[in-house]
Amino acid sequence: MKQAIALLLLAFASSSAFAAGRSCEELKAELTAKLDAHGVKDYTLEIVDNADIKADRKVIGSCAAGSRKIVYSKNKPST
Known part of the structure; x- marks a missing residue:
């Protein structure tokens, strides 16, 4: 049992590092491919530095060793 847990932790650590x-x-x-596959429309994904995250956007990913985030925002319908 301990070996199975150790293998799971190792696999998780490896995937996180990757x-x-x-x-x-x-x-x-x-992320764009996943959103499109789920039928999500009228959105924007942006890559921003941690300091530039605005409250109206949702963080959906982290990259560059955590120094940058990918943020999602819903596009407003044009009138």
Whole structure:
């Protein structure tokens, strides 16, 4: 049992390290594909520095070793 838990923790740590190594553009493209596959429309994803996160946007990803975030915002309908 301890070995199974150790293997799961190792797998999780490896996947986290891999994810941290991806570029922000790669992660943004992956998130865009997932949102599109779920039928989400009229949104914008932006890559921003941590200091530039605005309250009206939702953080949906982290990249560049945590120094940048990918934020989601719903586009307002044009009138």
